[in-house]
């Protein structure tokens with residue numbers, strides 16, 4: 110059986126903004142097994158980065174504790190620095206360096222000898238298609254290129270634990286695929302990975318388990334397959350409507366199930382499989398509805414995430 114890499118025990122975080130208090134995390138408990146890839150999902154402001162900062166020991170939880178291989182993370186900052194490679198959302202601290210220098214320097218900080226650090230830095234930049242940018246200062250690179258170098262700083266030296274806060278943001282589809290692939294390679298080599306992402310559809314292919322967070326609370330944590338079972342009695346209708354006529358369509362479809370906005374002129378409807386035929390019939394018969402396109406598919410992890418979030422919002426409203 111694998112060891113527990115991380116254990117969060119009832120952690121909460123209250124930020125003080127002048128007289129205001131923001132409860133960013135609220136009584137989160139979870140474990141992450143050694144060698145697993147855990148995805149952390151949730152909307153903006155849900156508390157994901159706060160959790161990550163607690164895991165790397167950058168933030169002391171207001172309540173609760175975080176254990177890293179059984180010991181309080183805050184009591185072993187040197188061990189954590191040695192074993193955990195962290196890619197944060199904050200701007201690059203190494204921006205005064207050139208791309209190759211930034212990577213090699215990070216490798217040296219991780220205890221690599223100069224030759225090996227330099228070799229891996231060349232290799233990573235070549236893999237990112239940035240071999241000709243090795244001597245460019247980070248501040249001269251595009252947003253996506255800077256992010257790739259940032260991901261390189263997390264990957265160099267093959268740390269046993271990778272913690273990545275939105276690693277694929279700002280990347281084009283080809284680079285996103287490359288980064289997911291590299292994360293998987295590190296995991297296959299034994300690394301434990303915790304990553305925050307908004308790319309739910311892509312994450313689904315890579316993560317072992319998913320933690321869904323909103324309003325600072327852990328709403329669910331389970332394998333993708335088990336979470337999907339929560340919605341496997343449903344089908345998803347993705348509906349594109351004429352621009353400006355989303356709201357009236359939303360009202361017409363509401364009796365059929367959970368209707369959510371999925372873009373300016375798109376709606377997502379999760380419908381019980383038993384009622385899907387009737388809904389299809391309704392759409393076909395009501396030609397006055399401003400529906401331009403529709404597609405029916407099984408729900409994805411993204412839909413599970415919306416479903417969990419919706420269910421918790423309903424529970425909260427009932428308890429209010």
Ligand SMILES: Nc1ncnc2c1ncn2[C@@H]1O[C@H](COP(=O)(O)OP(=O)(O)OP(=O)(O)O)[C@@H](O)[C@H]1O
Pocket residue numbers: 124125126131132133151152153154155156157158159160
């Ligand atoms: N240093 C801080 N001081 C005060 N409030 C903060 C601070 N950092 C975060 N918050 C607040 O705590 C809550 C959670 O923020 P957090 O950055 O953890 O969310 P997130 O899920 O990572 O969001 P995003 O997806 O937008 O990055 C938000 O309401 C945010 O405004």
